[in-house]
Amino acid sequence: MHWLDAEAVLHFGDFRRLVPAIQEMNKRGTDRIERMLLSQKLAAGAQNDWLMLPAWQYDTCFGIKVASVFPGNAARNLASVQGAYLLFDGKTGETLCGMDGPMLTLRKTAANSAAAADWLARKDAQTLCMIGAGALAPHLIEAHCAVRPIRQVLWWNRSRPALERAIAALAARLPKVALVAADDLHDAVSFADIVSTATMATEPLVKGVWLRLGTHLDLVGSYRPDMREADDDCVNFAARHYVDARFTTIEVAGDLTQPITSGVLDQASIIDMEQVARGKKPKRISDDEITWFKSGGGGHEDLATAWAIYKAFKAE
Numbered sequence: 001m002h003w004l005d006a007e008a009v010l011h012f013g014d015f016r017r018l019v020p021a022i023q024e025m026n027k028r029g030t031d032r033i034e035r036m037l038l039s040q041k042l043a044a045g046a047q048n049d050w051l052m053l054p055a056w057q058y059d060t061c062f063g064i065k066v067a068s069v070f071p072g073n074a075a076r077n078l079a080s081v082q083g084a085y086l087l088f089d090g091k092t093g094e095t096l097c098g099m100d101g102p103m104l105t106l107r108k109t110a111a112n113s114a115a116a117a118d119w120l121a122r123k124d125a126q127t128l129c130m131i132g133a134g135a136l137a138p139h140l141i142e143a144h145c146a147v148r149p150i151r152q153v154l155w156w157n158r159s160r161p162a163l164e165r166a167i168a169a170l171a172a173r174l175p176k177v178a179l180v181a182a183d184d185l186h187d188a189v190s191f192a193d194i195v196s197t198a199t200m201a202t203e204p205l206v207k208g209v210w211l212r213l214g215t216h217l218d219l220v221g222s223y224r225p226d227m228r229e230a231d232d233d234c235v236n237f238a239a240r241h242y243v244d245a246r247f248t249t250i251e252v253a254g255d256l257t258q259p260i261t262s263g264v265l266d267q268a269s270i271i272d273m274e275q276v277a278r279g280k281k282p283k284r285i286s287d288d289e290i291t292w293f294k295s296g297g298g299g300h301e302d303l304a305t306a307w308a309i310y311k312a313f314k315a316e
Contacts, residue, residue: 001095004313006103012312013104015146018111018305019118025304026115026277032056033299035247046071051083053299060090065302067101081105087306097310105297106139108305112244112295113196113218114143119276119283120242120291121194121216126151129192131185131206131229132199132221133157133166140196140220141170145177152178154188186210197221197229202254208233213288219255220295228254230292235259238292239285242271248296255294 004012033055040048049069056062067083074080083101088094117125125148130141133155141153157163160181167179182188189195189210196218197206208231211217217238222229235241243249243256250256250267259265275281284291 002097002313004097004099004309006100008313009100009103009107009309012309012316013107013111013305014312015107015111015114015143017308017312018107019115019143019147021304021308022108022111022115022301023118023277025300026273028057029274030055030300030303031058032062035299042072048072053302055299055303057090057303061087061096061303061307062090063087063303063306065101065104065299067105085302085306087303087310097306097313099306099309102135104302104305104309106136107309108301109136109220109295109297110139110143111305112297112301113140113220113293114147116242116244116273116293116295117144117194117216117218118147119273120293121148122214122284122287124149125193125216127192127194128153129182129188129195130155131157131188131195131197133159133163134198136198136220138166138170138173140198140218141177141179142173144194144196144218145174148194150177150194152180154180154182154192156182156185156188194218199229200227201229202227204228204231204234206230206234208235208237211237211290213290216284216291216293218293218295219253222253222255222294223296225252225254225257228258230255232259232262232264234290234292235265237290239289240271240282240291241265241269242273242276242291242293244273244293244295244301245298246270246272248298249294253294253296 036052038050054064085099199221271281
């Protein structure tokens with residue numbers, strides 16, 4: 001069995017192959033997918049989580065991501081998210097490859113947002129506003145640059161030192177893109193063609209009144225009901241509301257659960273990426289409309305990403 005470490009997953013996980021792989025996965029669909037979460041309650045309300053995400057495309061491939069989230073690892077100078085991915089042959093059942101789980105997740109999540117932006121953002125989008133400077137943010141920037149002619153990134157983060165370190169680290173990978181540390185979030189959002197968020201915010205950071213016509217909003221960070229990155233005006237001003245998958249978003253992410261509960265958003269009107277990929281629901285219709293997308297992830301996206309990376313590895 002082959003093992004691809006984080007560096008290899010990054011090398012073979014080029015967004016020019018991952019984005020089409022996720023779009024094709026949405027078109028083809030997944031035959032079986034499950035999700036299991038085991039938790040260990042800790043003192044002061046914290047908990048350790050162990051997550052298992054299997055997915056299966058019959059006669060092609062199947063795999064499982066096993067990940068742990070231990071918040072206390074920060075005090076041990078360890079990453080809080082650990083894990084691995086195992087990929088299997090769909091015809092024989094043999095184990096094909098193991099991969100670094102955290103890097104696979106970063107590339108998959110970013111590719112997923114870019115796959116949606118490729119269908120929903122304006123073709124001439126040149127300015128990206130990135131909110132957040134955690135581990136995922138550089139991958140999101142790189143992914144959006146792979147599907148749109150991004151020339152400038154207005155990057156905002158609460159911690160300026162962390163932002164400056166992130167800019168310095170990414171600059172070499174995107175030499176033709178101006179990475180600008182944004183001082184004012186309002187100005188950065190108002191000037192952007194695409195706004196991407198990857199934060200742990202529990203109160204909305206993006207205000208709908210800041211969005212100009214034609215903006216694409218990419219919400220990635222809100223993954224619990226108590227988290228939210230965009231306010232009700234963002235919901236109200238959007239022409240349509242898209243999610244990558246209903247089962248990982250509608251009852252999970254605060255950017256959906258809160259406006260649904262308050263009656264601002266009609267659950268029945270939400271469009272998922274499979275509907276778009278199969279031509280059942282529209283992509284962007286006009287350059288003036290605001291598009292709203294919420295990413296929730298899922299084992300089907302991990303499988304599509306792992307399969308594309310493995311095929312690239314074998315080809316090389």
